[in-house]
Amino acid sequence: xxxxxxxxxxxxxxxxxxxxxxxxxxxxxxxxxxxxxxxxxxxxxxxxxxxxxxxxxxxxxxxxxxxxxxxxxxxxxxxxxxxxxxxxxxxxxxxxxxxxxxxxxxxxxxxxxxxxxxxxxxxxxxxxxxxxxxxxxxxxxxxxxxxxxxxxxxxxxxxxxxxxxxxxxxxxxxxxxxxxxxxxxxxxxxxxxxxxxxxxxxxxxxxxxxxxxxxxxxxxxxxxxxxxxxxxxxxxxxxxxxxxxxxxxxxxxxxxxxxxxxxxxxxxxxxxxxxxxxxxxxxxxxxxxxxxxxxxxxxxxxxxxxxxxxxxxxxxxxxxxxxxxxxxxxxxxxxxxxxxxxxxxxx
DNA sequence: TAGACGTGGAC
DNA sequence: TGTCCAAGTCT
Numbered sequence: 001x002x003x004x005x006x007x008x009x010x011x012x013x014x015x016x017x018x019x020x021x022x023x024x025x026x027x028x029x030x031x032x033x034x035x036x037x038x039x040x041x042x043x044x045x046x047x048x049x050x051x052x053x054x055x056x057x058x059x060x061x062x063x064x065x066x067x068x069x070x071x072x073x074x075x076x077x078x079x080x081x082x083x084x085x086x087x088x089x090x091x092x093x094x095x096x097x098x099x100x101x102x103x104x105x106x107x108x109x110x111x112x113x114x115x116x117x118x119x120x121x122x123x124x125x126x127x128x129x130x131x132x133x134x135x136x137x138x139x140x141x142x143x144x145x146x147x148x149x150x151x152x153x154x155x156x157x158x159x160x161x162x163x164x165x166x167x168x169x170x171x172x173x174x175x176x177x178x179x180x181x182x183x184x185x186x187x188x189x190x191x192x193x194x195x196x197x198x199x200x201x202x203x204x205x206x207x208x209x210x211x212x213x214x215x216x217x218x219x220x221x222x223x224x225x226x227x228x229x230x231x232x233x234x235x236x237x238x239x240x241x242x243x244x245x246x247x248x249x250x251x252x253x254x255x256x257x258x259x260x261x262x263x264x265x266x267x268x269x270x271x272x273x274x275x276x277x278x279x280x281x282x283x284x285x286x287x288x289x290x291x292x293x294x295x296x297x298x299x300x301x302x303x304x305x306x307x308x309x310x311x312x313x314x315x316x317x318x319x320x321x322x323x324x325x326x327x328x329x330x331x332x333x334x335x336x337x338x339x340x341x342x343x344x345x346x347x
Numbered sequence: 348t349a350g351a352c353g354t355g356g357a358c
Numbered sequence: 359t360g361t362c363c364a365a366g367t368c369t
Contacts, residue, residue, distance in 0.1 A: 045365040052355060052364085088353025091367080125367045145365045165348085193365065202363070203358080229349085231362090259353090284359095288352050326354065 008215040012155070013181035013188060019211035020191030023198075028059060030190070035111035035136040036068050039099075042128045042135075043092045050197070058087055069109060072100035081261055081323035088326075090259065095123025113137055126172075131189070138186040142175035144168070147196025148189075152178075153225040154200060154218040162225040235291050240265035240328075242280055242335050243299040245313060249332075251322075252311035264328040266311055268297055281334045285327040296331050 024030075027050070029041035040062055044053045053059050065083055066072040072080070075097065084093035099121050103109060111132075112118050119129040130143035144152070149162040152174045160167040175192075182188030199206040205221045207213055218224055242265055243250040252266045268276070281296040314322065324332070 042365065047352090047364055047366060048354080049356065049364050056355095086354075088355085089366090091352065095367085123367070127366060131365075143365090146363090147365065197365080233361095286354080289350085 009178050010181045012212045012215050013178060013183075015211045015214075016191040016195065017183055017187055020187055020194060024187075024190060024194060027054070028063075029135070033136050035132055037063065038136045039111075039128070039132050040066075040096065042131050043096050043123065044087060046092060046128070047089060048087060052087070056086070058084075066100075069100040069103045069111075072097055073104045077261065078321070078323060082321060085323050085329075086326055090262070090323075092123060098122040099124070111136070113139065115141060134185045134189045138184060140179060140182070140185045142172060142179045143189050143193075144171045144175050145193060145196075147193045147200075148175060149196075150202065150225050151192055151196040151200045154205075154221055155212065155216045157217040157219055157224060159224065159226050161228045163227050163229055167226075231289055233286075233289055233291050235293070237293050237295065239268040239276070239295045239297060240331075241268045241277065241297045241299045242332075244339070248313035248315040249319070250311055251314045255310060259325050261323060262328075263314070263322045263324050265296060265332060268295075268300065280338060281331055283327065283331050283334070287327075292327070294327060294331055296335050 027041070029038050032038065041053070041059060044058060044062070062083055065079070066075060077094070077097065080093050080097050081090060084090060087093075102121060103111060112121075113133065115129055115133060118124060118133060119126065124132075127143055127145050130141035131145075133139040133141045134143065149167075149171050152158075152171055153160070153162055153167075156174065158167075158170065160170055162168070162171060178192075179185060179188060195211070199210050200221075207216070207221065210216065250266055251263045254260055254262050254264060276295075277297040277300050279295055279297055283294045285292050285294065319332075
């Protein structure tokens with residue numbers, strides 16, 4: 001079995017530190033030590049690419065609207081979800097607000113510095129706890145995310161699957177021991193992540209420019225890291241209907257599951273053996289392990305009460321203020337565009 | 348512990 | 359167009 005931590009840990013840590021001071025990027029959350037600002041970035045970046053968070057303005061909008069724990073704690077959930085809309089994994093937004101409530105209510109508005117306390121906050125797992133403590137307070141807490149897992153498994157040429165219990169254990173041990181040699185935990189953790197994000201990327205890693213290539217034992221970087229989990233996609237069909245009156249568009253609010261609190265066109269009731277109303281729009285989207293074909297129909301005659309969710313008529317003015325999942329917002333916009341055209345150019 | 352949870356970028 | 363994947367956490 002390969003040794004762990006990597007050999008030459010002191011040299012690797014020193015080379016990483018130097019590399020980061022020369023090449024480290026200047027993200028907004030690296031220009032502050034405010035734990036709130038850093039936490040928001042960490043939550044947004046979970047399973048989400050930096051370009052999405054940054055170039056589409058999510059981070060800036062959120063910080064402008066909810067600049068601190070106190071503001072977020074008293075915000076209404078609808079505006080919180082609306083501000084997060086388009087980022088996905090909406091549970092993160094709810095956790096963030098719950099967390100803000102806990103900071104204000106149970107911690108005198110001050111973010112804790114103790115790992116166990118931080119770890120117990122809603123939505124904060126092992127990675128995020130270490131990230132906030134090291135980035136905000138320069139505390140010596142190791143972190144392992146997808147980037148760091150890739151770097152460490154390659155440095156050690158370790159084929160243990162990174163998404164297995166054994167693999168995670170080895171990675172955290174390696175990260176922890178490498179961190180012992182760091183001058184600054186903040187810089188060190190940032191450097192390790194950024195190396196994984198840039199040069200030591202999944203596809204076509206740039207080993208030539210790697211600051212720690214001298215000590216890296218990977219034989220074939222395209223085969224490391226190893227992952228176990230394979231996603232099996234399931235095809236499903238979703239049928240909704242569009243019904244507009246002078247009072248507005250009939251929408252329903254999702255209840256009790258996936259996108260609770262989000263608005264959508266109402267579901268078309270199951271009507272086996274009956275013909276479907278005419279189709280207004282068709283689109284395809286993926287959500288977790290499903291591939292969905294979304295059909296928007298005209299309203300079924302006499303099926304006013306077919307939908308199961310809580311619904312009401314929404315005016316055009318209110319539409320932009322309600323949280324809607326991206327595929328549904330798009331489908332609705334497409335249908336509305338269609339309506340406008342047919343109003344202006346009757347056949 | 349395996350499965351659920353969103354969306355868009357990259358190729 | 360299809361597939362894989364990206365700063366994870368919770369149950």
